[in-house]
Amino acid sequence: MKLSEIAQVIRSKNAGPRRLTLDIMFASDDDYRRVAQSPAITAAEIGRLYRVPADQVTIIPYPVGRAIKITLARSIMAGDPGDYDVYGAQQHAPLLEIEL
């Protein structure tokens, strides 16, 4: 099953101009637990998808919000020449196809 078939929200945004933060949110505690325990959601795997070193990826499970937060370094600072997405609101796409 793909992450986009089980998650209720998959979103990205800047957390300051040098970081991206990705939130994956779920409709039920069961869905949350299933994904939180999946080996597909690791710093190494997210780093590979976003082409950043695993040590620049932080994954924070947040059960009270039925969510998983991923924070990583932006490859280009927001608003620098050549940036694609000043707010960082469309950088979630690599997560959609994750196979659980």
Added chain:
Amino acid sequence: MSASGRIIAELRRNPRPIRLMGTTGQLGYGIPAEHFRTGIARKPDLIGADMGSIDIGPTYLGKGEMATAPAATRRDLRRMLLAARELDVPMVIGSAGSAGAAPHLEGTLAMMRDIARTDGLKFRMAVIRSDIPRATLHQALAAGRIAGFDGMPDLTDADIDTAAHIVGQMGMGPFRKALEADVDVIIAGRACDTAIYASLPALLGYPVGLSMHAAKIIECASLCCVPGGRDPIIAELDHQGFVLESMNPERRATPTSVAAHSLYEQSDPLMMREPDGSLDLSRAQYIAVDDLRTRVSGGIWTDTTQPTIKLEGALKIGERAVLLCGSADPRFIQEIKALLPNVSNLVDSLVCEDQPKDYTLRFRVYGIDGVRMVPPAQEALPGEIFIMGECIAPTAERASEVVRTCKQFLLHFGYPGRLTTAGNVAFPFTPPEVSLGPAFRFNVYHLLQVDDAEALFPMEIENVG
């Protein structure tokens, strides 16, 4: 006595829960009138709004311009001011004019004075500035008190001298000072959005952790609800917790939706760092009061031992012009990524015939790689693409020359197998080249260690009207 003095005296004399209204997460885009009136009918003790953010990018800070339209901004300010004066409660605005530097603050103050004049209002206004003097920054840099934030390269003296504007993000101290100065309105430059709302309850002795947590949520108005939205929200805060309620009854503040809001634009939902300290939410509790309201408790505050102020500065890097066009030709779309560097070289050879290359020219091909920082290696080609060529050059004339030349040679560029010899691209309108004015980048995004955070943010009192 003015509004802040009245509220402080009243709540000290008769302790009760305090009602804080988050009017909008970003002033200047419209405040829904009906739900605003609902909020005012609840008699909030403070009406606040955040006006800015760093998320909008470096150009507003650099140019000294607001991101919001003047007419819409004035309308929102007026709606808040009329209500605040009617209730005689403080109106508190942070990050004035989108980026909080001197021109943004002045633009906001001019609107406030104009509203006072046309509506016949009289009020006492605290103005808090957030521009950090360059001399202060040079001294701090020499003393080793400035560090890059989130991997930002070390600051240099040249960065300090060349930035168009440098602001610091103030915490609660300057707001507290303004509230204690007995004022009706506070207009602050660049500020932490939490300080807008947390400063009044914190000075009245409500627990800072709860005040900060409530502030963190209501600064985004009703975004913490399902469905999330822009309508005003009220937090009613006591000494054990706070209750959240959207002023639009279609927006429900549920335990899960409120808890999940801690994720929004934050790198860590359990620990939030502010200039004055840090907020630990690892033991926060969210309990439904009813279908529409949630009660929150458990946020724990720790004062910092070393105040730090986040600095933001923007440097002008040139003038920007863009070229806008599209294509529906499969062969051109197949070739586009290989062909664009050749178009760039051709443009280069023409516009640099008698002068060195002094510009950058970039393309984003929407449909292929215009949006994603990491596009997939293999993907089916789309039926249509949109191409944006972007030039940054020392002058507007030079940037325009580059994109105009580029337009003509992209239109007629030859490649093997080309069928469309009358033109490779479609223009949605002409001219398809647009001059966008000066371009900036953030060259300051650093943390400044300070001994006295309040001293960095001077306050003036103005009697308006």
